[in-house]
Amino acid sequence: MQRTLNKPVCLEGFGFWRCDDVVVTLNPADPDTGIVFIRDDVPSAPPIPAKLENRIAVERRTSLGIQKDGQTVVQVDMVEHLMAALFAAGITNCCVRVNAQELPALDGSALPYVEAVNSVGTVDQPGERIQKRVTQSIRVGTDKSYLEVEPPKPEDLTSTIRYELNYPHCPDIGKQEFSTELVPESLQKEVAPARTFATQDEARALQSAGLCQRVTTQNCLVFTGKGALDNQLRFPNECARHKVLDFTGDFYLGGIEWIGRFHGVGSGHALNSQLLEKLLLSVTRRQE
Ligand SMILES: [Zn+2]
Structure with a gap:
């Protein structure tokens, strides 16, 4: 079974490294979407699938980005705690919208994300979880x-x-x-x-x-x-x-x-x- 959120849920905070204010919304997504990040603050930014091939090597954290002609056109930083929470909740499909480059630091753990997901609940979807x-x-x-x-x-x-x-x-x-x-x-x-x-x-x-x-x-x-x-x-x-x-x-x-x-x-x-x-x-x- 695949799984998504029952409805959108929002978290606010500031980025650990860059310190910008940020709002992140976890949205339900269709079967086979996977986990995808969208930067709402970057006009016509392509979505960033949470895949290893989109990983950008940075110190002490995990960043994802889309590259074109050797240049990073859009990037999202510090995704690992949210990814851990989605894995822990068995979420396979989620569209994550952010309005800054870096996800919020919150309390430094994945607990606020887990609580957010649990507060709205999840729904099972057709399709295999890989x-x-x-x-x-x-x-x-x-x-x-x-x-x-x-x-x-x-x-x-x-x-x-x-x-x-x-x-x-x-x-x-x-x-x-x-x-x-x-x-x-x-x-x-x-x-x-x-x-x-x-x-x-x-x-x-x-x-x-x-x-x-x-x-x-x-x-x-x-x-x-x-x-x-x-x-x-x-x-x-x-x-x-x-x-x-x-x-x-x-x-x-x-x-x-x-x-x-x-x-x-x-x-x-x-x-x-x-x-x-x-x-x-x-x-x-x-x-x-
Ligand atoms: Zn960490």
Whole structure:
């Protein structure tokens, strides 16, 4: 079954990086539309399908854009938390309209998106949701930081991920691990509420570079070495959970639910997209 929203729902806020005010509306869409972004502030902007081939490599976040003659004609930034929420809600078709380049930071997690979707409800639609079983082990990254997947056992109907994080230079993040099954209930309750984080040094460096000027300790967990500044953790391993949130959002570019056993060690957006690319290639090769 495919799935969309029951009716439109709107969220407002400001962008984490660029800090512009933004309104985002999640609209129902027809079967087989997939997830598509439309920039209402750019006249005659082409829609941006949420697909890996439209990913633009940027630091520390996931951006999508349409390129023409080597130039980006339209772009939307920071899509991963919304993508994670749509995946967690099983939404396969949605037209996302935004009036600025960057989606809102909200509380730094995907929870406000999940709550917005749940507030209007979803409707099942005719058509298959694309599911693919991983058929070979693939690993990307280095010895220190990598992401790998193994084929599922024959009895596995869903995916699992085990994620390990190590911040020896910031003891209040330190070593963390989180494992989960990638199913709606766990994703909505155990993963979506986990917030973006940074060390205090990283946060200071970004703000002195003129970025993230409106971001406070309420949009991003800032770790001082002695705990999260002006905030309470939602989970002791909230940082590892947030990395899983980013992973699910990045992996939903392509609109496929992969069934496999994932394992990440210090991996992030770049390795997420490298592994997804290899998986997509492995599928194409099998079809040839
Ligand atoms: Zn994130």
